[in-house]
Amino acid sequence: MAPPELRYDGQTVVVTGAGGGLGREYAIFFGARGANVVVNDLGGSFKGEGKGSQAADKVVDEIRSKGGKAVANYDSVTDGENIIKTAIDNFGRIDVLINNAGILRDISFKNMKQQDWDLIMAVHVKGAYKCARAAWPYFRKQKYGRLISTASAAGLFGSFGQTNYSAAKLALVGFTETLAKEGFKYNILCNVIAPIAASRMTETVMPPDVLENLKPEWIVPLVAVLTHKSSTETGAIYECGGGHMAKLRWERAKGALLRTDDSLTPGAIALKWNEVNNFKEAEHPQGPGNAMELLETAAQLP
Numbered sequence: 001m002a003p004p005e006l007r008y009d010g011q012t013v014v015v016t017g018a019g020g021g022l023g024r025e026y027a028i029f030f031g032a033r034g035a036n037v038v039v040n041d042l043g044g045s046f047k048g049e050g051k052g053s054q055a056a057d058k059v060v061d062e063i064r065s066k067g068g069k070a071v072a073n074y075d076s077v078t079d080g081e082n083i084i085k086t087a088i089d090n091f092g093r094i095d096v097l098i099n100n101a102g103i104l105r106d107i108s109f110k111n112m113k114q115q116d117w118d119l120i121m122a123v124h125v126k127g128a129y130k131c132a133r134a135a136w137p138y139f140r141k142q143k144y145g146r147l148i149s150t151a152s153a154a155g156l157f158g159s160f161g162q163t164n165y166s167a168a169k170l171a172l173v174g175f176t177e178t179l180a181k182e183g184f185k186y187n188i189l190c191n192v193i194a195p196i197a198a199s200r201m202t203e204t205v206m207p208p209d210v211l212e213n214l215k216p217e218w219i220v221p222l223v224a225v226l227t228h229k230s231s232t233e234t235g236a237i238y239e240c241g242g243g244h245m246a247k248l249r250w251e252r253a254k255g256a257l258l259r260t261d262d263s264l265t266p267g268a269i270a271l272k273w274n275e276v277n278n279f280k281e282a283e284h285p286q287g288p289g290n291a292m293e294l295l296e297t298a299a300q301l302p
């Protein structure tokens with residue numbers, strides 16, 4: 001049986017950083033599947049220098065030339081309200097927000113300048129916040145919304161020379177997990193992707209034969225599934241690249257349980273260190289409530 005063709009007719013999709021790389025692929029896909037697309041891009045370098053309208057305009061032209069509907073927006077994501085306003089002014093609604101815009105300021109922690117830290121935090125964290133904040137009232141009112149945040153393996157696992165970027169990317173996980181909880185009863189589904197794909201961001205750090213197998217268009221179908229009206233998935237993290245996609249989750253070792261009295265000493269923990277770190281009978285906690293249950297069990301120890 002042929003797989004179904006997911007469509008987005010009549011919906012408005014905002015893609016930030018859609019002038020190139022992954023964002024461009026999302027925008028072109030949604031434009032070809034019936035959506036109205038806001039193609040946002042500041043048009044600067046991958047280090048966040050400069051700006052221009054060309055990148056976004058080119059993608060808009062491409063969508064329109066294939067019969068799709070798209071408008072450009074050249075604001076920085078840190079002015080997210082203007083980006084969402086572009087959607088409302090042109091199409092009267094917003095259904096999907098893909099927080100994708102991003103830059104790099106890679107440098108060892110020892111040599112990092114305040115500006116390298118601040119700019120990365122501004123574009124990734126404040127930018128995602130500002131766009132989501134502006135879209136949220138519309139999502140709530142219409143009891144429908146789909147939001148994607150773009151994290152990175154650097155944030156999930158750490159990555160040499162990327163303290164700023166890693167911190168920002170993991171911040172987006174906490175941000176999105178919480179939005180998923182707050183949005184659930186309004187049918188606002190929020191998920192995180194950690195992609196790996198060939199783009200101007202990765203072309204300087206990966207060899208051409210590897211990049212050949214990491215086409216950015218191969219990330220699009222997963223995002224399409226997560227943002228479709230048929231999706232029920234929320235608060236999830238997916239790694240995706242080169243045709244592979246997989247959900248990630250937290251794992252908690254079974255751990256040690258110590259009596260909460262004078263016997264809870266550093267030495268007592270040292271004796272149970274293997275238990276603290278033993279993943280043989282691991283659990284997969286879903287939220288803070290889970291840890292509270294453990295604490296209650298601890299309180300009942302003889």
Ligand code: NAD
Pocket residue numbers: 016017018019020021022023040041042043044045046048055075076077078099100101102103123127150151152153194195196197198199200201202
């Ligand atoms: P890219 O540089 O090709 O695309 C990023 C786009 O964002 C650019 O077009 C850029 O002009 C735009 N942008 C930058 N700052 C902006 C701002 N302030 N406001 C609006 N637009 C802005 O890189 P990409 O690889 O396509 O990256 C897309 C997203 O995926 C980023 O968030 C990146 O951190 C993330 N990511 C990419 C990879 C990868 O392997 N390519 C891996 C992990 C995460």
